[in-house]
Amino acid sequence: MEAPLRQRMGWRHRPTTPLRDNWPFCQHGTAKPPGWISAMILMAYGDGCENRSPPSSRPLCAPPHHSLPSTRMGDPPASAIGRGFSAAYGHQGGKPMRLPPPATAPPRALGRAELDALYPLETDEPMASSLSHGRAMQYAQLAMSYHLRDLECLVAADYIFYYRELPPGAPGPAPSVTPDVMVVLDFTPPRDTSYRLWEVGKAPDLVMEMSSRATHRQDQFHKHHLYAELGIREYWLYDPHGGYLEPRLEGWRLEEDLYQPIVGELQPELGAETFYSEVLGTHWGRLLATEALRLWDEERGDWFLPPAESEADRLQQTRRADREAQRADQEARRAERAAQTRAELEQEVARLRAQLKGFSESEES
Numbered sequence: 001m002e003a004p005l006r007q008r009m010g011w012r013h014r015p016t017t018p019l020r021d022n023w024p025f026c027q028h029g030t031a032k033p034p035g036w037i038s039a040m041i042l043m044a045y046g047d048g049c050e051n052r053s054p055p056s057s058r059p060l061c062a063p064p065h066h067s068l069p070s071t072r073m074g075d076p077p078a079s080a081i082g083r084g085f086s087a088a089y090g091h092q093g094g095k096p097m098r099l100p101p102p103a104t105a106p107p108r109a110l111g112r113a114e115l116d117a118l119y120p121l122e123t124d125e126p127m128a129s130s131l132s133h134g135r136a137m138q139y140a141q142l143a144m145s146y147h148l149r150d151l152e153c154l155v156a157a158d159y160i161f162y163y164r165e166l167p168p169g170a171p172g173p174a175p176s177v178t179p180d181v182m183v184v185l186d187f188t189p190p191r192d193t194s195y196r197l198w199e200v201g202k203a204p205d206l207v208m209e210m211s212s213r214a215t216h217r218q219d220q221f222h223k224h225h226l227y228a229e230l231g232i233r234e235y236w237l238y239d240p241h242g243g244y245l246e247p248r249l250e251g252w253r254l255e256e257d258l259y260q261p262i263v264g265e266l267q268p269e270l271g272a273e274t275f276y277s278e279v280l281g282t283h284w285g286r287l288l289a290t291e292a293l294r295l296w297d298e299e300r301g302d303w304f305l306p307p308a309e310s311e312a313d314r315l316q317q318t319r320r321a322d323r324e325a326q327r328a329d330q331e332a333r334r335a336e337r338a339a340q341t342r343a344e345l346e347q348e349v350a351r352l353r354a355q356l357k358g359f360s361e362s363e364e365s
Contacts, residue, residue, distance in 0.1 A: 136293055140295075147295060148183070159178070162194055163203075203232050206235075206280070208237070213243075233254050247273065
């Protein structure tokens with residue numbers, strides 16, 4: 001025997017005793033329970049008094065489960081209320097009806113204030129943790145900018161880089177990283193906007209980080225894996241302080257989604273250990289005498305120096321040459337005075353010898 005509809009739909013059996021004790025049940029067509037309860041009963045059971053004349057010994061509006069008509073899935077309900085709910089939420093042909101999804105409005109373009117909240121143009125991270133850190137960042141940016149001056153590219157220092165777009169309605173700011181220096185080839189730099197990976201369509205080609213006490217662990221582990229996952233072709237680390245990396249300049253090249261170390265080469269004639277960069281097409285160098293970071297300038301055949309450092313280096317070389325010239329002049333004057341003194345002493349010795357010889361001759365005569 002097929003189970004009643006309410007059991008197949010998971011409905012619980014409603015007890016009849018409270019209804020019999022509290023409400024005046026009578027013959028067909030007499031009073032019924034209050035309106036809201038009657039509606040609930042009709043929704044659950046259908047109209048139990050419709051086209052039926054049950055015995056007066058049981059309530060008419062809440063019949064027991066064995067007196068309900070057997071209703072199959074997909075059969076139209078007996079009551080008007082049941083038919084209304086079946087049309088909206090019920091079943092047809094034994095299959096659940098699914099309401100169509102609500103109409104969604106087209107995505108609204110975000111305003112400048114909303115974009116700044118999700119993708120700020122500034123970061124709370126300090127640009128440099130020390131003077132040597134800042135000088136290394138400035139040198140790397142200037143050197144690579146000068147080397148790539150004839151190409152359409154972006155060479156930026158402390159430029160915030162958003163690598164994951166936020167879904168609609170998500171609070172900002174979005175996940176980001178701020179490399180010390182990064183290079184993006186074949187790219188026109190935007191104005192007053194941050195670098196957003198999903199808009200640009202490519203990751204930076206080269207990133208260089210300057211290690212410090214606060215960042216060296218993150219640079220060597222978290223950013224190492226993040227930059228490889230993002231597809232950054234070359235990753236360079238330089239330690240301007242000399243306490244976190246050995247050697248103080250290291251580089252990695254992306255091969256098959258993994259970073260492989262770039263092997264350095266000692267060149268005593270240049271006084272440096274050099275590392276070749278495929279992105280730049282030239283060598284990075286670590287000077288052996290000072291551990292300074294340098295980039296090789298193919299045109300000049302020497303290490304690149306920015307204008308300020310070049311002028312300072314020129315002045316320093318001029319002063320060094322002047323000091324060497326002064327030292328040589330002083331040595332020449334000292335040698336001249338020594339020669340003059342020696343000549344005077346020789347003359348005095350010759351005079352004394354002549355005088356002594358004269359005394360000897362006079363005594364003999």
